[in-house]
Amino acid sequence: MAAMTPKERVKKFMKREPVDTMPIFSGMGMVTVQAINKMGIRFAEVHGSPDYLAKSATLSADIFGFDSVIVPYDMCTIPEAMGRGCSTYANAEGILYPTVPTKWENLDAADINPDWASKARMPVVEEALKKLVSEGKYGVGGWVLGPFTLGGQVIELDLLLKGIKKEADKVQAFMKKMTSVVIDVAKRYQSLGVDYMTIREMGSGTDLLSPRMWKQLIQPYLREIFEALESPKVLHICGGTDLIVEMMNDCGADALSFDQKNNLVETRKKIGNDVILLGNFDPYGTLCQKEASEVPAVIKGCIDAGVDAVWPGCDIWPDVKPENVEAWVNTVRELGKQPSPAVGRL
Amino acid sequence: MASEEKRAEILKNLSEGVVEYDEDRVKEYSNIALDEKMDAYDAIMNGLAAGMEIVGDLYDRQEYFVPEILMCADALYAGLDILKPHLKIDDASGVKGQVVIGTVQGDVHDIGKNLIKMMFDVGGFTVHDLGRDVPLEKFAEEQLKTDSEIVALSAMMTTTMMGMKKVIAMIKEKNPDVAIMLGGAPVTKDVANLFGADGYAESAGNAVQEAIKMIGQLRKLKEDGVPA
Numbered sequence: 396m397a398a399m400t401p402k403e404r405v406k407k408f409m410k411r412e413p414v415d416t417m418p419i420f421s422g423m424g425m426v427t428v429q430a431i432n433k434m435g436i437r438f439a440e441v442h443g444s445p446d447y448l449a450k451s452a453t454l455s456a457d458i459f460g461f462d463s464v465i466v467p468y469d470m471c472t473i474p475e476a477m478g479r480g481c482s483t484y485a486n487a488e489g490i491l492y493p494t495v496p497t498k499w500e501n502l503d504a505a506d507i508n509p510d511w512a513s514k515a516r517m518p519v520v521e522e523a524l525k526k527l528v529s530e531g532k533y534g535v536g537g538w539v540l541g542p543f544t545l546g547g548q549v550i551e552l553d554l555l556l557k558g559i560k561k562e563a564d565k566v567q568a569f570m571k572k573m574t575s576v577v578i579d580v581a582k583r584y585q586s587l588g589v590d591y592m593t594i595r596e597m598g599s600g601t602d603l604l605s606p607r608m609w610k611q612l613i614q615p616y617l618r619e620i621f622e623a624l625e626s627p628k629v630l631h632i633c634g635g636t637d638l639i640v641e642m643m644n645d646c647g648a649d650a651l652s653f654d655q656k657n658n659l660v661e662t663r664k665k666i667g668n669d670v671i672l673l674g675n676f677d678p679y680g681t682l683c684q685k686e687a688s689e690v691p692a693v694i695k696g697c698i699d700a701g702v703d704a705v706w707p708g709c710d711i712w713p714d715v716k717p718e719n720v721e722a723w724v725n726t727v728r729e730l731g732k733q734p735s736p737a738v739g740r741l
Numbered sequence: 742m743a744s745e746e747k748r749a750e751i752l753k754n755l756s757e758g759v760v761e762y763d764e765d766r767v768k769e770y771s772n773i774a775l776d777e778k779m780d781a782y783d784a785i786m787n788g789l790a791a792g793m794e795i796v797g798d799l800y801d802r803q804e805y806f807v808p809e810i811l812m813c814a815d816a817l818y819a820g821l822d823i824l825k826p827h828l829k830i831d832d833a834s835g836v837k838g839q840v841v842i843g844t845v846q847g848d849v850h851d852i853g854k855n856l857i858k859m860m861f862d863v864g865g866f867t868v869h870d871l872g873r874d875v876p877l878e879k880f881a882e883e884q885l886k887t888d889s890e891i892v893a894l895s896a897m898m899t900t901t902m903m904g905m906k907k908v909i910a911m912i913k914e915k916n917p918d919v920a921i922m923l924g925g926a927p928v929t930k931d932v933a934n935l936f937g938a939d940g941y942a943e944s945a946g947n948a949v950q951e952a953i954k955m956i957g958q959l960r961k962l963k964e965d966g967v968p969a
Contacts (some may be wrong), residue, residue, distance in 0.1 A: 487847070488907075491904070494847060494848070496874070547850075552852060556808040557811050557812055557815070559808050560808055560812060601806070603806060603808075604807070604808070605803070684931070
């Protein structure tokens, strides 16, 4: 049987249909400096152009053999469209991701302009996604921050965290607003034909919130989001997640993604084999710091722990050692022919 | 001077006020401490800071998480604002020192930085807080300008952590004796070593644990009569 195309592999995988081998992909940024350099642009320039976004994503996949592409790369597109601005660090040396320079002063001040979805770089991202979908070569991923993490981009996180205790009603109202925005954006991306959608509720791990608070403040809104979205849909949370994996699994996502802090062996035991688990290597440590010879053991560790696809725990840091990425890809190609707990093989 | 009984009552209320993030109670008993002519340093270290140590234990036991810690820190600052102006110059805390602190360019999250800042404030350091999203060269400039012994850098994301390496190189080149602390979720011991830092804390929670440990050490040094 002929090998699947990257796009077929990703699409089948996300539906839990048998694939020829484990896809190499992520629900978070996968752009590399090798692609940026080949394009002859600076990293700061890539975020503002649909052509640059699409081209850099595709080139990264071409160079390293990824099965999917994903844009955007920064977390400011929605806050910027809401009027909070965007610092691009155009003159900074090296790689700096854009940040949100201004935040609403308090929960009451969060007033979202009605036409935010057509503002700033929202059309840029949509145009890039259209290009990638129409190219049809790779699986195309979309992602949106979860409501709590998005909220932390547009209001001081400590106001939100303290508000949970002191102004619960206001925090809930604010979370409802953010949830509505997340659903709007994710649906827009899905309508453009993305093959999977990741909701990144990155800041809600138990490094910050208690499991009880997570159940009260995070879970209801994630449930609302996943109920509103079509499959395939992925929930990703960074940091401490061991205490909340069952609640994460109860939010309605088709797949769960974790970073390196998660005990995947235990998580697989808790979740069973009917849910796709993704993770969970340290992207900076594995792809930028380690020797290439050390990478296969890391990737094998993820597979042995029970993941269905080996995802980095966060965006990959673009300045990867190319030999380390090759080691990631080659190890998955070699070991990924065997079925994983939730996805069979042809 | 406050009687032993009154002193104990004040310290208990300051400590409990911090633990229960009761800012009003902390303010009330900070003022009572001053009215009773109690030593401000005693009230800070054995009242407010002692409360924060209990908060650290509650965090270790996973009874408290970051929201509670932030509110406890608010309560601590409510007392510190009242008490600190009344510290005697000769025993500000047993520690004399200056620190430059900030979140590196490209990172706008500063919870961890603010918790570490709290430790320095309680410890009696003069803190030069540069805020967040700070251009890298600003750290070196401020260190030189103030002749601070410590520079504390924070980055919450992997994507901004790399800036720390440049800052460390800039500072160490001009003044190799400066102690550099790193903090933030992506920072590991390996990263700290690789970048040439002298210490690290890996998350907001970890930062407060580290901060509380250091406060505990300061208290112990003072109690034992060992100059810090």
